[in-house]
Amino acid sequence: MRKVIKKFFWAWDFEKEEKWLNEMSAKGLALVGYSICTYSFEECEPGEYTHKIQLLEHRPSHPESEQYIRFMEETGAEQVASYLNWVYFRKKTAEGPFELFSDIESKLKQCILIKKLLLPIGWLNLGVAIMNFANLAFNAPRFSWIPFINVFCALILFAGVNEINKKIKAYKKEMFIRE
Amino acid sequence: MENIALTEAVFYILLSLEKPLHGYGIMQNAEKLSNGRVRLAAGTLYGAINTLLEKGWITSVPGENGDRKKEYVITENGKKAVFAELERLRELVKNGEELTGGWNK
Missing domain, CATH: 1.20.58 (Methane Monooxygenase Hydroxylase; Chain G, domain 1)
Structure with missing residues (x-):
C-alpha cells in the first residue's frame, strides 16, 4: 500500500532529511518517490533500508550522473528517487553502514x-x-x-x-x- | 616521482588492483586488508578511481563474460607511486619508533 506524506526540508538540512527517511524506514515505510515536498512510501521490513541524499553536478539523466549512479548500484546501493540534481539512495541496512563519503x-x-x-x-x-x-x-x-x-x-x-x-x-x- | 602523501583510500585502491577488480571488490578488499578499519564509501571511491584513471596510475579493463561492471588494474606508474609511498611510510614508522622509544605509554 502506497502512503504519501507532505513534508518540507531546506536544502541545507539534507542530513535531517536523511535522518527522517531512516526513521520512516524504521517504522516500515520505504521511500519510493519524491517530488516537491511530497514523499511516497511503500511498506518494507522495519529498518530494512538506510538512506542517503546527494546533490549531483548534473541532472540524473546526464551521462556522467548515469555512470555514477551505475557505480553506486554496483556497490549495493539503489536510486529510489530524484528531484532536479538531488538523488535519493538507499541500501539494505543488513549490508552494513551506508555512507556516501569516507573522506x-x-x-x-x-x-x-x-x-x-x-x-x-x-x-x-x-x-x-x-x-x-x-x-x-x-x-x-x-x-x-x-x-x-x-x-x-x-x-x-x-x-x-x-x-x-x-x-x-x-x-x-x-x-x-x-x- | 613527486613527493606526495597518498590518501588511505588511494593507497588501498592501488594495493587492491594487482589483478583486475571492480569497485565493490575494491571496497571489500580494503576492508579485509585493514581488518575492517577502512570502509571506503562509494562516493569517495568513485572520485578516487576517476582521479587515478586521469593520472594513469590505474586503467580500466573490459569486464569478463560480458559483465557490465567496469574493472580496473594498476599500471607501472601506479606501482611506482606505491613504492614511493612505502618508502615514505617506512621513514615515518622509523622516525616515529625511534623518537617515541623513551616515552611513557
Whole structure:
C-alpha cells in the first residue's frame, strides 16, 4: 500500500532529511518517490533500508550522473528517487553502514556544490527585490508586498548559505590535521 | 616521482588492483586488508578511481563474460607511486619508533 506524506526540508538540512527517511524506514515505510515536498512510501521490513541524499553536478539523466549512479548500484546501493540534481539512495541496512563519503574532502565538495546552488538564487532574489523597491518608489500606483517577499526569500537563502559555510569551515579545519 | 602523501583510500585502491577488480571488490578488499578499519564509501571511491584513471596510475579493463561492471588494474606508474609511498611510510614508522622509544605509554 502506497502512503504519501507532505513534508518540507531546506536544502541545507539534507542530513535531517536523511535522518527522517531512516526513521520512516524504521517504522516500515520505504521511500519510493519524491517530488516537491511530497514523499511516497511503500511498506518494507522495519529498518530494512538506510538512506542517503546527494546533490549531483548534473541532472540524473546526464551521462556522467548515469555512470555514477551505475557505480553506486554496483556497490549495493539503489536510486529510489530524484528531484532536479538531488538523488535519493538507499541500501539494505543488513549490508552494513551506508555512507556516501569516507573522506573529508568529498564531504567538503558536496557542501560547496550545495552552496553554489543556493547563492545565485539568493542574489537573484535580492536583485529582483531592489528593482521592485525602485519600481515601488518611483512608478507604482499602489503598495505591493512582492519586494518584501523577495527580501524574505533572499534572507532565508543567505541564512542557508551561512549554515553550509559553517560546515565548510569545520571540514577545512579538520583537513589541516587529517584526511 | 613527486613527493606526495597518498590518501588511505588511494593507497588501498592501488594495493587492491594487482589483478583486475571492480569497485565493490575494491571496497571489500580494503576492508579485509585493514581488518575492517577502512570502509571506503562509494562516493569517495568513485572520485578516487576517476582521479587515478586521469593520472594513469590505474586503467580500466573490459569486464569478463560480458559483465557490465567496469574493472580496473594498476599500471607501472601506479606501482611506482606505491613504492614511493612505502618508502615514505617506512621513514615515518622509523622516525616515529625511534623518537617515541623513551616515552611513557
